[in-house]
Amino acid sequence: MREGPDIARIASLVGDPARANMLNALMGGTALTASELALEAGVSLPTASSHLSKLMEGGLLTLASQGRHRYYGLAGPQVAGMIEAITGVAEAVGPKRVRPGPRDGAMRVARVCYDHLAGEQAVAMLDRLVARDILLRDDNEIRLGPSAASHFSAIGIDVGAKPRRPVCRACLDWSVRRSHLAGTLGAAILDKILSEKWARREKDSRAVVFSPVGKVAFERVFLA
Amino acid sequence: MREGPDIARIASLVGDPARANMLNALMGGTALTASELALEAGVSLPTASSHLSKLMEGGLLTLASQGRHRYYGLAGPQVAGMIEAITGVAEAVGPKRVRPGPRDGAMRVARVCYDHLAGEQAVAMLDRLVARDILLRDDNEIRLGPSAASHFSAIGIDVGAKPRRPVCRACLDWSVRRSHLAGTLGAAILDKILSEKWARREKDSRAVVFSPVGKVAFERVFLA
DNA sequence: AGAATGCTTCGATGGAGACCTAACTATGCG
DNA sequence: CGCATAGTTAGGTCTCCATCGAAGCATTCT
Known part of the structure; x- marks a missing residue:
């Protein structure tokens, strides 16, 4: 006991x-x-x-x-992380090894995780932001780089405020198995994507689907 | 539904x-x-x-x-990760906000996670191995660096074999909140630590306590 | 004030499952 | 072969809790 x-x-x-x-x-x-x-x-x-x-x-x-x-x-994010971890095991272990339908495909590409973007697109975005030194990554700790403030304010995101919640945070992606960006910045970016109508939420799903135009815009801003 | x-x-x-x-x-x-x-x-x-x-x-x-x-x-490691995630939430949320006792302190410093080392020591070790380019880290993916084979074989660990399980894997540490090293290499290192008697398992606990001599040896090999 | 909406509390019911004792199977030892 | 140890299966009891209908609060609208 x-x-x-x-x-x-x-x-x-x-x-x-x-x-x-x-x-x-x-x-x-x-x-x-x-x-x-x-x-x-x-x-x-x-x-x-x-x-x-x-x-x-x-x-x-x-x-x-x-x-x-x-x-x-x-x-909070910790609870969201726990749910994703359980979901991951359920996925891996589940007897429903059915061929992934179109919705599952969309989920893999981009989905909402609590309040930020997850999936392949999100992982690629974090990779690119780190490669460009806009974000500085040290293991699971992510900090703003020197050019972060100007870069994000140019697209209408303010990273100056200091809320309780960390601005940047790594969140393990259960489909890709690598980290994507969480924290207030991750949330702000998702807001941006949706408010600009680059993408819309799939009804009754966590999937996020980009419009052709929106995808280009997103890639120009975040994957350049 | x-x-x-x-x-x-x-x-x-x-x-x-x-x-x-x-x-x-x-x-x-x-x-x-x-x-x-x-x-x-x-x-x-x-x-x-x-x-x-x-x-x-x-x-x-x-x-x-x-x-x-x-x-x-x-x-598998995925299941272990899920348990740690749930444990993390339970810790954070638990009404037992008692002052952490000595065992909890030991747990924070070093403990066993499934089959590899976790805690502050383990996080420091991964940091150092990456800094020395013995391991190459790209997000949650960890690969062997060019000098890895010679470095590890020098201390009696063979990284040549190719088992099903990945050799290196990042595992999020619930106390430090940063990654430590899992995978077969992580397991082999824990084996090494215990077989060399650098540290021993606390009875009825996941805590791992280093002996004074063992701590020095460990730091010389992995934190140099 | 009176009606309507959003939500919680109460009380009763039913079903799932955690538990134990006892019986059964399987492996190892002399 | 016969006893001991490790483990599973069977059968039955009991507690817990998910569920719903009905009634009770609270807030807003008219």
Whole structure:
């Protein structure tokens, strides 16, 4: 009988299908209301509410009350990372070795991970930013390079603010198995991509699909 | 109701206290028998056996039968990584914000992760090996440098063999939050450390404590 | 104020699964 | 061969918890 952090408690929170569906939905990054999550999980509203209490108590979620709406979101990047790790194992181990459909292909190319971009495009982007010394990488620690401020402000992203959350952070990509960029900068870049309409979110999926024009623009800015 | 990899299934496997204890014990890296795991989990042998079947079916464990002994081990580094990720969240979220005791301190300095060394020492080692170009690091991909073969064979480690498992692999360290070295090379180095008696495993813990002499030797070889 | 919406709490029900004892199979030893 | 050890299977009990309908709060709209 071993002591230590209560890993079973955390895992069992994720271990219920309804809760897992909710967490999965929240991996999309946008905070959702209880009713949306109930729909997502395929359970009634009271059931969902009960699950959400448990996830809150377990510290996996954050709650933002706005008027009569209550928005639930993932508690942080660490939680998102854990979900991706579990997803990775489930993928590898899953008996559903079916041929990956088109949506799976799109997921591999680009998808949302919590609040930033993941997938091949995201990994390529980080590689390129590091190669150009816009970002400086030292293992899993990523810092801004000397030209970062001017480079990002030129495209309308301010990297000056110092929030609690780190600006840059490496996040292991479960499909590519290499890191992509997380942190506030990663989130800002995803914002940029979506607000410029370079790409759009696939409905009911974490996949992100670039338009032909958007892909060119993205590559010009980030993969040049 | 969302489709995809069955993350709830995997998580619920880890979500039972008995199974979590077993997996935790296996994070020590050595494969254990059913009875040892039963003891570790604090359940009867039949109960343990039932749990082990489920873990096997879930693909989290591998089984090596030797005579009347059946040795269970973690299925691979990916599974170990998942456990560490969950442990990280449990640590961060856990209500047990007690002041870290001496054992926790030791864990932070050096511990076993599945079959290789983790903790501050391990992170420092990887940094140094990369800085000396003995290993070449490109994101989470690590390759052998030109001088690797001669350097490691000089200390009795053969990096020539080409097993299925990669020789080098980055594994995210949950205490330091940066990568340390996994893969067959990481395993071989841990073997070396233990067989040379530079350090010993703490009883009933994943902590690894260096002897004064061993620490010097380790630093001379790997942190020079 | 009254109605409508969003969500939580209550109470009851049902099913899944964790657990143990006991019986059974398999391997090794003398 | 016969006993001992390691492990799995079978059968049965019991607890936990996911679920839903109905009722209760809270906030906003009219």
